[in-house]
Amino acid sequence: ASAVEQARLVRSGEVSSAELVRLSLERIDRLDSTLNAFVTVCGDEALAAAAKIDETAGDEPFRGVPIGVKDLTATAGIRTTYSSRAYADYVPDFDTAVVRRIREAGFVIVGKTNTPEFGTVAFTESDLNGATRNPWDTDLTPGGSSGGAAAAVSAGLVPLAHATDGGGSIRIPASCCGLFGLKPSRGRVSSAPFGSLEGLSTAGPMARAVEDAAAFLDVLSGYEPGDPWWAPPPERPFAVTTREGAGRLRVAVTTTPPIDTPVDPECVRAAMAAAEILAELGHDVREKSPPWREPSLFDLFLTVWQVGPALHPVDETAMTALNRGLVQSARATSAAGYARAVGQLQALARRIVAFWADVDVVLTPTLALPPVPIGWQEAVTGSIEQLQRNTEFTPFTAIANLTGQPAMSLPLYWSDRGLPIGVQAIGPPAGDALLLQLAAQVEAVRPWADRRPPGV
Numbered sequence: 001a002s003a004v005e006q007a008r009l010v011r012s013g014e015v016s017s018a019e020l021v022r023l024s025l026e027r028i029d030r031l032d033s034t035l036n037a038f039v040t041v042c043g044d045e046a047l048a049a050a051a052k053i054d055e056t057a058g059d060e061p062f063r064g065v066p067i068g069v070k071d072l073t074a075t076a077g078i079r080t081t082y083s084s085r086a087y088a089d090y091v092p093d094f095d096t097a098v099v100r101r102i103r104e105a106g107f108v109i110v111g112k113t114n115t116p117e118f119g120t121v122a123f124t125e126s127d128l129n130g131a132t133r134n135p136w137d138t139d140l141t142p143g144g145s146s147g148g149a150a151a152a153v154s155a156g157l158v159p160l161a162h163a164t165d166g167g168g169s170i171r172i173p174a175s176c177c178g179l180f181g182l183k184p185s186r187g188r189v190s191s192a193p194f195g196s197l198e199g200l201s202t203a204g205p206m207a208r209a210v211e212d213a214a215a216f217l218d219v220l221s222g223y224e225p226g227d228p229w230w231a232p233p234p235e236r237p238f239a240v241t242t243r244e245g246a247g248r249l250r251v252a253v254t255t256t257p258p259i260d261t262p263v264d265p266e267c268v269r270a271a272m273a274a275a276e277i278l279a280e281l282g283h284d285v286r287e288k289s290p291p292w293r294e295p296s297l298f299d300l301f302l303t304v305w306q307v308g309p310a311l312h313p314v315d316e317t318a319m320t321a322l323n324r325g326l327v328q329s330a331r332a333t334s335a336a337g338y339a340r341a342v343g344q345l346q347a348l349a350r351r352i353v354a355f356w357a358d359v360d361v362v363l364t365p366t367l368a369l370p371p372v373p374i375g376w377q378e379a380v381t382g383s384i385e386q387l388q389r390n391t392e393f394t395p396f397t398a399i400a401n402l403t404g405q406p407a408m409s410l411p412l413y414w415s416d417r418g419l420p421i422g423v424q425a426i427g428p429p430a431g432d433a434l435l436l437q438l439a440a441q442v443e444a445v446r447p448w449a450d451r452r453p454p455g456v
Helices: 003-012 015-036 043-055 097-104 147-154 171-177 209-218 263-282 297-305 321-332 334-357 382-391 398-403 432-445
Strands: 038-041 065-072 108-113 159-165 182-185 202-207 251-255 283-286 361-365 406-413 420-426
Touching: 003 015, 003 209, 015 038, 015 043, 015 065, 015 108, 015 147, 038 147, 038 209, 043 108, 065 097, 065 147, 097 108, 097 147, 097 159, 097 209, 108 147, 147 159, 147 202, 159 182, 159 209, 171 182, 171 406, 182 209, 182 432, 202 209, 209 432, 251 263, 263 283, 263 361, 263 406, 263 420, 263 432, 297 334, 297 382, 321 334, 321 382, 334 398, 361 432, 420 432
Parallel strands: 065 108, 065 159, 251 283, 251 361
Antiparallel strands: 038 108, 159 202, 182 202, 182 406, 361 420, 406 420
């Protein structure tokens, strides 16, 4: 059952929260020794929270539903490691605003999901917490950095998961694991009490059903005092808009990424097949690419991205070799060099966003490759070289983080090997509702929720 349906069953008394939580914990116990989706499981605490819910009345939108929270997000009383040895035993005494909203919505947190250290890369392989495996083929990556969240939902350990996306970290694992993943618009979801490096990262849903993702976005969305970015509130709840038609949209489809890297033919076929679906639905589909080619894009983005690990007040010797290299590179970059890169990226973002004056949605492959083997990144050495290898896998995703636009990955295609390959749709500024309407429309004619990994 979807998370929305599970909550309805709890509210009506047909199912108890304790039953749902026990089922979730049983599946984690049975399957997660192979998948390694969770790094911390708080079973006793979750059962106690479920029992309290069952003893009281309430109408919370996700009342009694089990959920996983990504381990980059602070949770009061629950170990939060950021997948770093420097935080191996860290237990925060506060919730982020997002976690507060999750609890207030009636969710029961059953644990924290795996991520690479500090979420720096697109592969969920952690020195501290180990590698997460893809439920569709356990030799392959589930992607990252929300790989634990994706594996948990794909394998049915939880019906819905919290995730974050700073360069594609929701859409990448959604593509690898056959799920729907939405990166909301910049400012739609608060990062309180923390800032967000140049507004690149945001929290969002990892789900099997569009309805779940929309209702979860309603929970996560909203201004918190002091937020530096604030997206305009939707006219109606996102869960309501998914039941409305998207209208006839102008859709540009491209398989040309912003950087010069090859795109696997199956990823190209996935995007073109999705374009055919949209044309059949009556949308105006044309082949056209945004003006996003910029020879220095990788270097500019790296100048900003490398700062993330350097902001942690810990001894860098406890970090992975990749993050140590980024910290050293960040410290060698002058303030003027950083500001220059930010200014150039902002100018590029303005040029790219202007393309949406003539289109409503841009359709691309989510990734340039099908899911790759665990350890694929390690084929090269050096921090910069490994990040460059990341971009060979994920060249289409970070642009939406740069521009702040909403973007989603739709699970519409499976390879000849039976592996999921996602299709990305990038919406106009603050166009979260439009994307969700389009996703619901596509889901209705090409449903995917019943397509499950073998053995789960």
